[in-house]
Amino acid sequence: MKSGKEVRFFLARDGRKIVLRTPRWEDLDDLLDLINSLVAERANIIRDKKVSREEEIDWLSGVIRRQEKDEVFFLVAEVDGRVVASSEISRRLGGYDAHVGAIGIAIKNGFRNVGIGTELMMALIEQGRVMGLKVLTLCAFEGNASAIHVYEKVGFEETGRIPRKFLKEDKYLDEVIMTKFLE
Numbered sequence: 001m002k003s004g005k006e007v008r009f010f011l012a013r014d015g016r017k018i019v020l021r022t023p024r025w026e027d028l029d030d031l032l033d034l035i036n037s038l039v040a041e042r043a044n045i046i047r048d049k050k051v052s053r054e055e056e057i058d059w060l061s062g063v064i065r066r067q068e069k070d071e072v073f074f075l076v077a078e079v080d081g082r083v084v085a086s087s088e089i090s091r092r093l094g095g096y097d098a099h100v101g102a103i104g105i106a107i108k109n110g111f112r113n114v115g116i117g118t119e120l121m122m123a124l125i126e127q128g129r130v131m132g133l134k135v136l137t138l139c140a141f142e143g144n145a146s147a148i149h150v151y152e153k154v155g156f157e158e159t160g161r162i163p164r165k166f167l168k169e170d171k172y173l174d175e176v177i178m179t180k181f182l183e
Contacts, residue, residue: 003022034086039051105117148178161174
């Protein structure tokens with residue numbers, strides 16, 4: 001899919017207009033700010049160290065290249081011309097699990113709990129069907145109640161846990177594995 005392709009528009013619960021689209025090169029600084037703001041916030045993401053501009057350039061170039069080859073479907077949420085969330089669905093790399101897609105999502109503080117996560121998830125589920133996927137999976141930090149609520153709202157169920165997967169601020173947290181079947 002081409003970079004910058006608009007997928008859908010909607011109004012957030014707070015009235016802001018949201019555009020969901022594929023990423024483009026011009027998003028580099030917004031995406032860098034997004035990930036680094038999540039790290040600074042100590043949000044429930046795997047990354048715990050800020051990303052350099054060079055690292056973000058490498059990452060974004062890979063995303064755009066893989067998206068144009070239809071190896072991954074990546075969406076950003078844009079508000080007032082700024083990227084405030086990112087998400088992706090990627091197919092497992094062949095073999096007996098090629099029917100499985102993995103989902104990831106991240107939303108900047110100040111833009112949560114207004115419907116962006118739900119809309120991103122619905123767009124990813126829709127794209128999973130287009131990609132011919134039969135199973136979608138995602139992982140969440142134990143205790144991330146708002147994210148888990150969104151995932152359950154769109155049909156994901158907890159199907160497993162990895163105990164003590166994360167060590168965050170000297171506290172062990174389970175990784176919650178969630179699954180949605182598309183057939």
